[in-house]
Amino acid sequence: MSEARTTTTYREALREALRAALRADERVFLMGEDVGRYGGSFAVSKGLLAEFGEERVRDTPLSESAFVGAGIGAALGGLRPIVEIMTCNFSLLALDQILNNAATLCHMSGGQFPVPLVIRMSTGAGRQLAAQHSHSFEGWYAHIPGLRILAPATLADARGMLGSALHCPDPVLIFEHIALLTLEGELAAEAGDVDIRHAAVRRTGRDITVVTYGASLHKCLEAASELGREGIELEVIDLRTLRPLDDETIMGSVRRTHRLLVVDEGWRSGSLAAEVGMRAVEQAFFELDAPIARVCTEEVPVPYPRHLEDAALPSVARIAAEARRLVSRVP
C-alpha cells in the first residue's frame, strides 16, 4: 500500500487545515486582523477570502479584546470560530477575555457553558523583531486550567491540529512558531486530524530524554544528530500538547534514559520547562541518575541585534553542551 505524498510547507499546511475546516463545517469561520484582504500577516490565510467570502473570512479592526471576546460569544452561540491573533505578543490585549471568560465559563457555569473556541497565534523569536515582538507565551497560557494548548512542530501537526481542536468542546490555543513557517517537507495527501492528547517520541535514544516542543524541536533533533556521532543517544520528545501535559510519555522515557533535559523558548523562571522538570521530580525522582537540566531563553527582553538574539535563545550548541554535561556526570 503506497500513500500519495506531496511536498509542502508548514505555512501551506496551516492554510490547508483552515481550508479543510471551512469546507467541512458551515459553523466554522475565521476572523482576525488582516486575515482577509491582506491574506494574513504571515500569508497563512492567503486566498481564503476569495474562496469563502467575507462572511466566513472576516477582517477585524485592531481590537484584540473585542474580537476574541466576540469569538467566545459566537462559540457560546453555537458557531465554531477560529480566531487568529496576529502574534502572541498582541494576545496580551485579549488576555482578560481568554483567561477570565474562555477559560472559566465552563467551570463557573457548572458545566452549562463550554466554549468551543479555537484561537491561533504565531509565537516565538528569531527574526530580529526585538522585545515586544519576540515573546513565547505558550508556557504562560499552559498555566491556565480550562485551556488546551497546542504547539505544532511538524507539517503533520500544522495540518492536523486545527481540525482536532475544532472537534474539541473546550477553548484551544494553537501556537504557530514563526521560524517554522518556511519548514518544508512531505505530507501525506490524505493528512488530516491528529491526536491532540499525546506527546510524540521524535527520535529514540538510550542516554538522555530531551523534552521540547515547537521550533525548539528542530534544534534538539539537530543536537541529537550531532551527539549521535559522538555516541551519545538522545531521545527527543515533542510535547505537542502543552496543556494538559502527557506525563506518561515523558516519564516512560525518563525511566529508560534516567536523564532529563528540557528545552523551552520561554524564559527560565516559572517556565513550562520548570513544570516538566518538577513533574519528573515528583513522579520519577528515583529513576534519575543526574540532576535535571534546562535550556531556556535568557531572562532578558529579546534584543534586536542578531548576535544578542542568538545568545538569548536556546541554540543547538547550548543544547548539545548541556547534553554532554549531563552524560559526563557519573551517578
Added chain:
Amino acid sequence: MSGAGEAPVVRERALELLRGMLRIRQFEDRCAQLYGEQKIRGFLHLYNGQEAVATGVMECLGPEDSIVATYREHGHAIARGIPMTTLMAEMYGKREGVSRGRGGSMHLFDAATRFYGGNAIVAGGLPMAVGLALANRLARRSGIAVCFFGEGAAAEGEFHESLNLAALWHLPVLFVCENNLYAMGTALARSQATTDIAVRARTYTLEAQAVDGMDVLAVAAATRRAVASLRAGGGPVLLECRTYRFRAHSMFDAQLYREREEVEAWRERGPLISFTRRIKAAGLITEDDFQRLQAEAEAEVDAAVVFAESGEWEPVEDLGRFVYAETGA
C-alpha cells in the same frame, strides 16, 4: 504667506521646514536600501509621505515636552533633533545606537530629548502619554505630552481609555492621530464604524480637529494653537492629521489592498512636492536652495551610515544588562 495668528512663513522658516522633511525622506530612502542590503533587519516601517506631520508638530514643541511615538517613528526622532548618526547606529543594532542597539527601528529612545519611544504595540503608547502629562501637571511643569499613533489604533480600547482619562483629569496631552487610511492592509472604512477620528475624540470632550496632514504649515498652525491652549491649562487636544504612506506598511507587504493609481494620486500632493512648489512660487526659495538642502541631507545620511558601519556590537557578556535599573538600586 501667513494665515491669521499663525507663524509667518519667512525664508528662514521655509528653509527649516523643508530641510526637516528632506532629512526624513532621505533617511527613510536610505533605510529601505540598507534593508535590501540586510544591514537593517527585523521589521522596518518607513515614514515616506507623512513627513509633514512630525515636522509640523515638532516645530511647535519645546525641550520640556515629552514625545511618545510608534514603530513608524524614525521621522519623529529626526524631527525631535536626535542625531541621525545614533539613529542609524540603532537601525544597525550597534551599541552606539540611541537604544544601544537593543531596540532597532521600532524602539528608538532618547532621554535627552524626552523621546519615550518607539512602541511596537498598536495604541500601547497612549496611556503612557497620559501618565507623562500627569507627571508634568503634578510637578507643576509647563511641559506637555505629545502622542503619535495611527488611525488603526483608534479601534483599540487603549485609545478610548486614554482619551477618557486625559479628558477626565484635564491633562496636557496632545494626541496626534496620523490617519494614513490603512492599518496594514485594512482600510479605515472597512474596520471602524466612525471614520472621523475627531468626532470620536469630541465625545470624550476633547478639543479635536482634522488637519491636512500633507501640509506642514497647516499641521504647524493647528499644533501651535493646541500647544498654547495646553500650556495655558487647557484639557487634552486631538489632531487628526490626514495623510498617506507612500511605501508599503513594512518591508513584507505586497500592497494587494490598494490601487497603484491611488498611491500615485497621493504622491502628487505629497508633503515635499507641495511645500516646495508653494515656497518657490512665493519666491521664498530657489531651485538652488532646494538642491543645496537635498545635498546636505544626503551628506548627513552618508555620514550617519559611516558612523553606523564603524560602530561596535554590544559584547555578548552584556546581554543581561539593563533588565533592571543600574542606578540607585
